[in-house]
Amino acid sequence: MIVGMARLIVLALIGLTVVYFLVSIYSKSVRREKLEKEWDTDPAREDVPEADRTAFIEAGMDVYRHGLKRRLLWLIYIIPMIVFVTIIYAVNW
């Protein structure tokens, strides 16, 4: 019983961590693409040097790293836990 539960927790943690990393890479990539497009489609920035573009993107990524959206990725761990507890309650009581 305890062994089964421990096995489930370990497997779930491994699985969810993989999902967490994949989604976080995806989310970062989407944000970077958005920043790149924002810069590239602005006619006023056409002749601005490449270094400024890099600085703009890095500044945007820094905002992302401290933003709410990145923190919401923790839901990848939290939602399955809530589902787990809800199932146990619904099935056994």
Next chain:
Amino acid sequence: MWTKIKWGFRILLLLIVGLFLHYTLPQHDVVQIINTYNKLTPIGANAIFYSSGDTGTGTEMQADTRDIRFIDAVYPDGRTVMVYRNEDTGWIWPPYFKWDSSTLQAEAANLKSDKAAPTWVAVTHYGWRLEWLSTFPNAVAINPVAGPDVRIIPWVNIILLTALALAIFMVRRMWLQFRERTIDPALAGVGDTWDAVDAKADAARAEASGFFGRIRAWFSTWRAKK
């Protein structure tokens, strides 16, 4: 020819996923319970359709025969019957986390009724009754209902299937993003260096088509350049 094989493979995959979901997701039967009992049940090649050995009633007996609770029921037509098993589930799959088989058996016995004054109940269960493999659906919950014609909305299935569809959609979006941002630029680089040898570049591009071709080509961009 290849198109046919590809489509055959896709249909087979869809069928397997569909059957898997049909087996695992909860379903509701409106029935009348007519009997509850325990039976020593030998479990052999059909073990996959029973709880794993280290759960519930299996704990006491690590043999290939164990005491399993059963519930007999009859559908509103008065003739079609169903036999449910009532076993604890394991920790991994199916993820019902059911530990209350004894309580459920008592509830079933309490709701037992005879034909003259039937008590109708909704039995939530998963699994299949396959006579030739001796498998029984596992009852998860038993709730009294107003009559034989009640309509039960499968909320759990609606939510789970919606979540599954969302997950598939997200995986697709993530794959497309990865391809656009990581694989295609890498392959474009390969194309540039090989532009001198045009035939080779064409060959690389031809090889880099399709899902696995792209992945293979992307991996080969990791190798040291010759």
